[in-house]
Amino acid sequence: MSVPRPAAIIVLAAGEGTRMKSRTPKVLHELCGRTMVDHVLSAARVLDPGRLIVVIGHERERMRTHLSSTSPDAQAVIQHEQKGTGHAVRTVLEAVGPLVQPAGGVGIGRTVLVTYGDTPLLTAETLAALIRVHETDGNAVTVLTAEVPDPTGYGRIIRDGAGAVLEIVEEKDATPAQRAIREMNSGVYAFDGALLADGVKRVSANNAQGEEYLTDVLSILRGDGHRVGACVADDYVEVEGVNDRVQLAFARGVLNSRLLEQHMRAGVTVVDPASTWVDVSVTLEPDVVIHPGTQLHGRTSVATGAEVGPATTLTDTEVGSGAVVRNTVAERAVIGPDASVGPYTYLRPGTVLGRKAKAGAYVEMKNAQVGEGSKVPHLTYVGDATIGVGANIGASAIFVNYDGVEKHHTTVGDHAFVGCDTMLVAPVTIGDGAFTAAGSTITGDVPPGAMAVARGRQRNIEGWVTRRRAGTASAEAARKAQADQVEEH
Ligand code: UD1
Ligand code: CA
Numbered sequence: 199m200s201v202p203r204p205a206a207i208i209v210l211a212a213g214e215g216t217r218m219k220s221r222t223p224k225v226l227h228e229l230c231g232r233t234m235v236d237h238v239l240s241a242a243r244v245l246d247p248g249r250l251i252v253v254i255g256h257e258r259e260r261m262r263t264h265l266s267s268t269s270p271d272a273q274a275v276i277q278h279e280q281k282g283t284g285h286a287v288r289t290v291l292e293a294v295g296p297l298v299q300p301a302g303g304v305g306i307g308r309t310v311l312v313t314y315g316d317t318p319l320l321t322a323e324t325l326a327a328l329i330r331v332h333e334t335d336g337n338a339v340t341v342l343t344a345e346v347p348d349p350t351g352y353g354r355i356i357r358d359g360a361g362a363v364l365e366i367v368e369e370k371d372a373t374p375a376q377r378a379i380r381e382m383n384s385g386v387y388a389f390d391g392a393l394l395a396d397g398v399k400r401v402s403a404n405n406a407q408g409e410e411y412l413t414d415v416l417s418i419l420r421g422d423g424h425r426v427g428a429c430v431a432d433d434y435v436e437v438e439g440v441n442d443r444v445q446l447a448f449a450r451g452v453l454n455s456r457l458l459e460q461h462m463r464a465g466v467t468v469v470d471p472a473s474t475w476v477d478v479s480v481t482l483e484p485d486v487v488i489h490p491g492t493q494l495h496g497r498t499s500v501a502t503g504a505e506v507g508p509a510t511t512l513t514d515t516e517v518g519s520g521a522v523v524r525n526t527v528a529e530r531a532v533i534g535p536d537a538s539v540g541p542y543t544y545l546r547p548g549t550v551l552g553r554k555a556k557a558g559a560y561v562e563m564k565n566a567q568v569g570e571g572s573k574v575p576h577l578t579y580v581g582d583a584t585i586g587v588g589a590n591i592g593a594s595a596i597f598v599n600y601d602g603v604e605k606h607h608t609t610v611g612d613h614a615f616v617g618c619d620t621m622l623v624a625p626v627t628i629g630d631g632a633f634t635a636a637g638s639t640i641t642g643d644v645p646p647g648a649m650a651v652a653r654g655r656q657r658n659i660e661g662w663v664t665r666r667r668a669g670t671a672s673a674e675a676a677r678k679a680q681a682d683q684v685e686e687h
Pocket of ligand 2: 439441
């Protein structure tokens with residue numbers, strides 16, 4: 199993608215986006231783990247512009263705070279009133295001065311790109327293609343256009359008989375014949391920076407919407423005798439903006455399909471792309487298998503040979519090679535190589551499963567380190583714990599970590615055996631190789647190798663049911679069993 203570095207990329211994002219019907223500014227809505235405006239900025243960044251500028255207005259404080267955390271390299275310029283796309287660019291030039299320096303930075307050209315914060319599908323490749331056409335043809339301005347099935351709402355590209363671009367007419371200002379044109383203005387342009395600065399000052403608001411249209415700069419520069427041109431996008435879907443939540447869902451689907459396609463081409467098996475969702479920041483190694491109904495969010499990574507899903511949601515979770523993770527919800531967890539998780543398992547932040555460890559059905563873990571080969575196979579809560587290697591935690595054991603005020607830690611040693619239904623009341627330590635008897639409530643430390651029994655001794659009250667539950671089915675069953683016993687003797 200070698201094109202000269204643009205002097206600046208200006209992203210217009212001051213509008214409210216009323217059709218989203220949201221308290222969140224439109225461009226801060228998220229798809230595939232990134233907001234709309236951050237998708238645009240990350241495509242822009244690939245071109246390494248001299249300056250990256252975002253025009254903000256609506257909810258400017260929230261926008262500014264967001265941008266300073268996700269995109270500190272972008273400069274926010276405030277447009278106090280949204281008086282049109284031309285006004286937005288004029289506001290930038292008034293705020294930051296000339297974008298094209300006589301002696302620009304290393305390798306920086308004269309081109310200024312203008313794009314919108316609500317086109318998350320636009321790729322760096324398409325922006326580069328626009329710059330290439332613009333600079334090769336020596337244009338003053340080149341507009342990115344597309345043939346769309348339904349151009350309603352868009353500005354139309356007016357060309358002469360020879361195909362040369364004459365002007366852009368907004369739908370509200372267009373004649374019926376012009377409205378029939380299906381080549382639309384994407385709103386993305388490459389400008390000669392100096393000519394843009396001159397042209398944008400001369401735009402009037404004398405139109406149906408009373409706005410300063412950036413589109414008018416094109417006819418102004420053409421009127422001055424400069425070359426204007428168009429670059430037709432290969433795929434119109436890329437340039438479609440998101441205006442409401444129906445379009446947001448559509449864009450998310452397109453982006454997700456793109457990401458899955460990249461992963462599949464890199465060697466990942468995605469069994470059912472239609473029900474698999476991944477964020478942009480997810481990494482998957484070759485020979486990973488993703489089963490249906492899986493969502494991978496944030497910085498989740500899955501190493502080679504691991505299988506994830508079905509019906510699994512992982513957020514910021516690391517899955518080691520060869521691990522199997524089924525029907526699981528995990529957040530900020532580390533699942534070691536060849537570990538086994540699920541089905542129906544909930545791993546909360548701070549869970550670290552060692553190599554070949556197991557967290558089985560109906561197990562919940564939080565802030566718990568589980569050593570190599572240790573097994574927590576069924577119905578258990580493990581909170582605030584360190585479990586050594588080769589330990590076995592019986593079904594239904596509970597790590598009682600909370601006393602109502604504070605959380606306490608439990609340590610279980612190497613090769614320890616915690617019996618079924620043991621309550622480990624923290625803080626407590628089970629030594630290496632120690633056992634606990636099923637049903638015990640352990641409140642004190644167990645030395646290495648000891649068996650801890652902490653439960654009432656069993657006593658049987660003979661004949662209790664016959665006396666105290668006379669006439670019930672239980673009493674009748676007991677009577678029969680006793681009669682059979684007598685017969686046998
Ligand atoms: C604009 C174009 C139209 C094109 C369409 C593509 C103009 C006059 N028209 O129309 O030809 O087909 O985009 O989507 O440019 N914005 C600001 N400040 C403003 C006005 C707008 O930052 O004062 C931002 C908005 O947040 C939005 C973008 O610019 O992201 C486009 O503005 P919008 O009002 O939606 O323009 P359209 O009417 O869609
Ligand atoms: Ca729009």
